[in-house]
Amino acid sequence: MHVNCQTEVEVKHGVGLHARPSVTFTRLAKSFPCSIEVAVNGSDIWLNGKSIIKIMGARIRKGSILRIRADGILAEEAIRALKELIERNFDEEKKHGRTA
Amino acid sequence: MAEPLRLKAKSASPGIASGPAFLAEEPKAPSAAERPDAAPASRAVGGYSALEKAIDISIGELEHLADGADAESRDIIDFQIEVLRDPTIAEATGARMEADENVVFAWVATLDAYIGELEAADEEQMRARAVDILDIKNRVLGALAGTPIADFPPGSVFVGKDMEPSRFLAHDWSKGGGIALFAGSTAGHVALLARAKSVPMVVGTGRFSAADGDPVRVDGDAGTVVLKAGGMLIPSPAPARTAAADTQTASVELRTADGVPILLSININDPAEIDAIDPATAGVGLMRSEFSVASVADAANEERQLAIYRRVLDQAGEKPVTIRMLDIGGDKPLAGLEDLPALAASGLRGIRLLLAQPEIARVQARALLRAAVFGRLSVMLPMVTFPDEVDRMRELFREEAEKLGRRALPHRMPPIGMMVEVPSAALMLDTFGAAAFFSFGTNDLTQYLAASTRDDIDADAGKTAPAVLRLMTQAVKLAAGKPTSICGDMAGNPSYLPGLLAAGLRHFSVAPARRPEIRSAIIGLNADGTKAAGE
Numbered sequence: 001m002h003v004n005c006q007t008e009v010e011v012k013h014g015v016g017l018h019a020r021p022s023v024t025f026t027r028l029a030k031s032f033p034c035s036i037e038v039a040v041n042g043s044d045i046w047l048n049g050k051s052i053i054k055i056m057g058a059r060i061r062k063g064s065i066l067r068i069r070a071d072g073i074l075a076e077e078a079i080r081a082l083k084e085l086i087e088r089n090f091d092e093e094k095k096h097g098r099t100a
Numbered sequence: 101m102a103e104p105l106r107l108k109a110k111s112a113s114p115g116i117a118s119g120p121a122f123l124a125e126e127p128k129a130p131s132a133a134e135r136p137d138a139a140p141a142s143r144a145v146g147g148y149s150a151l152e153k154a155i156d157i158s159i160g161e162l163e164h165l166a167d168g169a170d171a172e173s174r175d176i177i178d179f180q181i182e183v184l185r186d187p188t189i190a191e192a193t194g195a196r197m198e199a200d201e202n203v204v205f206a207w208v209a210t211l212d213a214y215i216g217e218l219e220a221a222d223e224e225q226m227r228a229r230a231v232d233i234l235d236i237k238n239r240v241l242g243a244l245a246g247t248p249i250a251d252f253p254p255g256s257v258f259v260g261k262d263m264e265p266s267r268f269l270a271h272d273w274s275k276g277g278g279i280a281l282f283a284g285s286t287a288g289h290v291a292l293l294a295r296a297k298s299v300p301m302v303v304g305t306g307r308f309s310a311a312d313g314d315p316v317r318v319d320g321d322a323g324t325v326v327l328k329a330g331g332m333l334i335p336s337p338a339p340a341r342t343a344a345a346d347t348q349t350a351s352v353e354l355r356t357a358d359g360v361p362i363l364l365s366i367n368i369n370d371p372a373e374i375d376a377i378d379p380a381t382a383g384v385g386l387m388r389s390e391f392s393v394a395s396v397a398d399a400a401n402e403e404r405q406l407a408i409y410r411r412v413l414d415q416a417g418e419k420p421v422t423i424r425m426l427d428i429g430g431d432k433p434l435a436g437l438e439d440l441p442a443l444a445a446s447g448l449r450g451i452r453l454l455l456a457q458p459e460i461a462r463v464q465a466r467a468l469l470r471a472a473v474f475g476r477l478s479v480m481l482p483m484v485t486f487p488d489e490v491d492r493m494r495e496l497f498r499e500e501a502e503k504l505g506r507r508a509l510p511h512r513m514p515p516i517g518m519m520v521e522v523p524s525a526a527l528m529l530d531t532f533g534a535a536a537f538f539s540f541g542t543n544d545l546t547q548y549l550a551a552s553t554r555d556d557i558d559a560d561a562g563k564t565a566p567a568v569l570r571l572m573t574q575a576v577k578l579a580a581g582k583p584t585s586i587c588g589d590m591a592g593n594p595s596y597l598p599g600l601l602a603a604g605l606r607h608f609s610v611a612p613a614r615r616p617e618i619r620s621a622i623i624g625l626n627a628d629g630t631k632a633a634g635e
Contacts, residue, residue, distance in 0.1 A: 018225055019179045019232075019289075026182055051188040052179070053214055056229070 005076055006069040009083045011060055013090060021090040022056045025049070028085055034072030036082070041065055049082070104328050107305045109280070111323035112291040115300035117278030120313040122252040124260025148194065151203050154243035155184050158236065161243075165269050172296040176265045176289040179229075180236045189214075204244060204400040205459040211237040219507050228288040235264035238403055245397035257316040261307075265289045273299050278318035280325045282307045307510060354380070354619060356601070357632030362622050365422075365609040367587055371411040373612060380619070383419035385609020386480070386539065386587040387412060389464070390426045399426065399460050405467035413475030420476040422539070422609075424519065425464055425493075427482035429453035450483020450519075455492055465500045472512040480539060484518040485525055490534040521545045521588070526571050529578035538579050539609070540572055542588025561589075565596060573603040585609055594621040602629035 013021055029036045029049040036049035040058050042065070047054040049068065060066065066086065070078045085091070159181050166177040183189070189210055196206035211233055218230040251267070252258060254275035258267075261282045268279075268290050279294060284303030294301040300320035308327065310316065315328040354362045365385030368374055370392050374384060392408045393399050413421055429449030454461040468479050481493055494516055504511040516534075520526050521541030529538065546552065549571065550564040568590065576584055585607035590596045592614035600608070601622075610618050624632055 019229060020175050023175075023178050023182045026186075027178075030185070048188055051186045052182040053186050053188055056226075057217065 003075045004069070004071045005079050006067060007079045007083050008065060008067050009086045011062060011064045011066060011086060013062060013086075013092065019056065021092065022052055024090045025082065025085065026052045026055055028081060029078070032070070032074050032078035032081075034070045034075040034078055036068065036070045036078055039067045039069075042067075104326055105308070107308060107325045107327070109302035109305040109323050109325050110286055111301075111320045112279075112281075112284065112286045112288075112303045113294035113299055113301035114320045115278070115298055116317065116319050116321060117257060117276055117300040118315065118317045119255050119257045119277050120253070121259045121310045121316045122256040123310065123312050124252075124258060124263065148197065148203055150244065151193070151207055151240070154240045157243040158239045159184050161239065162266070165266065169269065170296055172292050173265075173269055176232065176293065177269070179289075180232055180265070183233060184236055184240075201459060202396060202400075202457075204241070204396050205463075207240065208237065208400045208402075208463065209459065216507065224285055224287045228285040228291075231262045232265055232289055234262075234403070235266050238264070238401065239266060241397050241401045241404075245395050245401075257318055259310060259316065262288075263290045265293060268293050268299075273297055278302075278316075278320070280305055280316065280318050354382075354622060356622055356625055356627045358626040360606070360627035363585070363607040364615060364619055364622070365420075365585070365587075365607070366612045366615060367609050368412075368612070371408055371415065374412060374415045378612075378615070381419070381615065382607075383476070384412065384416055384421040384423075385585055385607070387421065387423045388427065389423055390428050393426060393464070400463055402463050402467045402470075405464060406470050409467060409471035409477070410474050413471060413477055416475060418476070420478060422478045422480050422517070423468060423471075424480040424482055425451070425454060425468075426460065451481045451489045451493060452483065452485070454481075455489065455496075458496060461493070461496055462500055465497050466504060466511075468514060469497065469501050469504055469511040470509060472514040473510045477512075477514045478537065479514045479516045480537075481516065481518045481535075482541075483521060483544070484532070484535075485522045487528075487532050487534060490516070490518055490532060494534055517583070519587075520575060521548075523549050523571065526575040529575045530580065535582075537583035537585070538575075539584070540575070540586040540588055540590075540605075542568055542572075542586065542590035545571070545588065546590075565590070565599070569596070569599040569603055572600070572605070576604040583607070592618060594618060597621050598625060598629035598631075600629075601625055601627055 026049065037046040038049045038055065038058070039046050040060055046069070047058055049055065068079055068082055070076075162177045162181050162184075166174050169177065192210040192213075193203075193206045196209055197203055201209065215230045215233050215237070218226055218233065221227050251270055254272045255277045257277055258279045262284050263279060263281060278299060279290070279301040281301075281303045282305055285291065286303060288303075291301060291303065293299075300318045302318055302320055302323055302325050305325050310327055311329075317326040317328065319326070354364055356362060363382040364380075365382045366374070367386040367388070368384055369388050393405055398404055409423060412423070427450050429447070448456055468477065471477055479497075481490060484490060497513065497516065501511055501513055515536035517537030517539065518525075518532065518535045519541045520529065520538050521544035523545065525532070526540075526545065532538075546561055546564045546568050549567055550560045552560040552564070572586070584605065586600060586605050587609040591600065591608040592610040594617060597618070608618060626632055
């Protein structure tokens with residue numbers, strides 16, 4: 001089912017999207033067949049959400065607003081899953097019990 | 101016994117470790133003979149599929165490393181695997197290949213661009229990731245060339261500019277040991293790993309000199325490193341030396357019968373050949389880099405080249421070393437470059453090929469610029485025909501030096517000279533003002549002067565020798581006092597020595613095995629080539 005959808009979410013993670021949360025994000029993004037793009041803080045530059053280089057280089061910080069859009073098969077599911085991941089703080093506490 | 105040297109550093113992981121130093125930038129480069137990838141064309145690197153395969157192999161290696169690793173280690177490996185699977189890297193590499201770049205260089209250029217971006221980042225957290233990308237770049241190059249990342253002896257203290265996480269992970273730390281980095285970061289992945297594994301580590305020591313095996317003490321509590329045998333901080337970048345000092349001075353007492361000083365250097369193909377450098381040798385007059393850099397994957401690998409060149413300079417100590425840039429093309433193919441149609445058709449070789457494929461030259465220029473900090477390095481350009489070729493290569497070196505400067509990597513501009521092996525260059529030698537020194541390559545000079553085929557060259561050599569000698573006599577005059585030597589086969593044949601001395605040559609570079617015989621012959625001759633009285 002081909003759909004196009006978008007959402008907006010605030011990053012609450014303490015140090016923003018450094019290596020580990022970025023890996024969690026892009027891995028999840030890659031598990032969906034649709035295209036996934038991210039724009040930070042109202043920017044109109046859309047970054048490939050499956051690229052660790054782009055996501056890590058986007059200087060996403062605590063308080064950054066991410067717009068996420070997906071286009072293609074399972075787009076709605078992808079958007080929902082990525083938004084939930086960010087709201088769960090990238091499962092960081094569960095994994096390591098710390099936020100660094 | 102030298103005083104112990106104590107250097108202030110930053111603690112990256114607590115604890116104290118003592119052990120023999122392992123110098124990271126001097127890995128034991130296997131000799132050309134024992135390298136699995138040495139045979140030309142035996143491991144030709146194909147198109148994108150070869151790169152994809154190397155990336156898959158690298159991911160497999162990293163997954164293997166991740167097995168049973170602790171959480172911190174897995175994070176770093178996961179990050180590296182994720183970079184290898186980054187779709188934008190494949191796109192950028194593909195775009196470079198469409199712009200006619202060789203697949204290996206396209207890969208290197210793509211990752212170097214990311215490394216450059218990370219190194220220039222404002223935040224230390226980002227800058228510290230650069231070494232992770234460098235690590236996977238080299239891992240993939242290693243997979244392309246079939247060479248795994250080298251481990252170091254357990255219990256030793258790792259000394260180097262920075263350390264790749266995969267090296268840390270592949271190493272057995274149960275025997276102790278520590279890490280002392282000239283640069284490095286307390287926020288780097290290796291620092292994280294070291295803290296998790298309780299390996300004492302300090303960073304930011306500044307570049308210091310130490311020999312492999314020197315006892316070193318890393319104090320991660322106090323943030324110091326102590327070199328028990330003494331040592332010295334190397335100021336970086338090192339102060340520039342003059343070209344003349346680099347190529348000419350040597351305190352080697354070899355004189356003709358009538359007392360004229362002569363320099364006798366050796367030609368080598370591989371760092372292993374100067375393991376036992378004779379103190380009477382004036383240095384390395386010619387290192388043919390195409391024998392150590394035997395595949396396109398090596399030609400793309402700045403770090404490996406730097407390690408090879410540095411090893412030669414370390415072995416040579418105070419003595420000058422002249423490294424010739426890759427003399428490939430024509431009848432000297434480089435494994436893996438056959439897939440460049442433009443190259444196969446052109447028949448270009450020497451400096452013309454390097455200028456036509458500047459991505460090869462740029463990697464080598466960077467490795468040479470960085471190596472120059474460690475000794476008396478000169479760089480020689482192969483098969484130069486016209487003066488503008490020297491100008492263009494010097495410009496390329498200047499550009500790369502500037503980029504290294506921006507990345508704060510220690511480097512030094514070496515004197516850049518040229519081979520004189522094309523007859524028109526020999527005849528016009530006074531127009532090569534940009535070359536810092538000259539060295540005659542008599543094999544090619546003979547072939548091109550006599551229009552010999554490669555098969556006939558030996559038969560023709562004797563008959564062509566008088567013409568070659570006459571040409572060199574004239575060229576030495578045109579060189580007008582600029583350092584001039586001869587590194588071709590004629591220099592290793594005692595029967596030509598009288599003619600070469602009469603031509604005014606005072607610096608000979610020969611195969612190590614030829615040196616004793618040539619030395620004896622020089623002692624028995626006068627500087628004008630006549631036999632000494634009494635013989």
